[in-house]
Amino acid sequence: MSDLPHPPVGQPRPIGRRLMLGVPLGLLAVAAGGWAVMLQRMQKGEFDPHTLPSQLIGKKVPDFTLPGLNGPGITGAELQAPKQPMLVNFFASWCLPCMEEAAVLKEIAAQGLPIWGITYKDKPEATRAFLAKNGNPYQRIAMDLPGRVAINWGVYGVPETYFIDGGGIVRWRFAGPLTDVVVRRDIVRLLARAEKTAA
Amino acid sequence: MTGGNHSALFRAKEPRLPGLLAAKLLLVMVALVFCLGLSVQGALAVSDPGELLANPVQEARAEAIGQQLRCLVCQNESIEDSSADLAKDIRTIIRQQVTAGRTNQQIIHYMVQRYGTFILLKPPFDLMTAVLWGTPIAALAVGIGIAIFSVRRQRRRGARGPAPLSDAERARLEALLRS
Known part of the structure; x- marks a missing residue:
């Protein structure tokens, strides 16, 4: 072969x-x-693959009026023209992560950034007990018992925190409990930017 | 037997029909299963009959809208299928708006305004989803391209026919036939 x-x-x-x-x-x-x-x-x-972008970013919050827990309530108009940058925090006494972030919120408030709270589907007595136990970092608290204002904001769970700059524009939304990492990474940067635009 | 063209010619004559038939049958079956899977819908999770609208036409519309919307808590269920509290609230809002005479498009727009296009179980075509929608089309185009290219190449070769035997090949063939 x-x-x-x-x-x-x-x-x-x-x-x-x-x-x-x-x-x-x-x-x-x-x-x-x-x-x-x-x-x-x-x-x-x-x-976090589960977070979804807020539709409020770059916009002013929608109009609403909510009754206060103890003192005055909160209206959309007040948040559309705030005196300074601030946080709005949706929370509930029945929400475990809200308990987790209580210490972080306290620290933020101590640093001088105002926080306004909106309770989501929470009984006023339950909220009061929650605040007595975990501390009250909020300058003002309003109640969204039916949860409809939350839907208008695009809230899909508690806690959720919004950063509103001095011009009343929503710049940031965080879904889930705030942590020191988030504060250092996001809120510090947001405040610096808000100061720069205000100056 | 090492010539590429020749072996391809021989292969076509091999009795491999049963295998091919089985493969085709399998493909058809897979396609059928897919089609059925897409058309069969799970039972709805509306637990509370009090949620339902009295008007069956309106209720059907509300359910059709809810099935297009994603539950934002569980994220893999529709608003109609989910038992989450938020999904229940959104079901109620849909029914209120249906009763108020708003169109399906208006109601879906209302939801997208608040939760973004993520709430749509069928994502719209935009910059963010271009790759998502484009990939199957691109894959199909590439496949068709390859198929056309190889068929043409084979045809061109078939038209030319196998190259004529060289003297050396003829001599080898004769030697083989003689032996």
């Missing part, structure tokens, strides 16, 4: 082969890289 001449071997197509192997592998590498970045940011708490 070996003395027989060999038939010509079919021409290989190296470019096509390389593309067929390289393109999927390249796409896979890009996907894996993106995945790794996402996981890392999730671990650091910079990214």
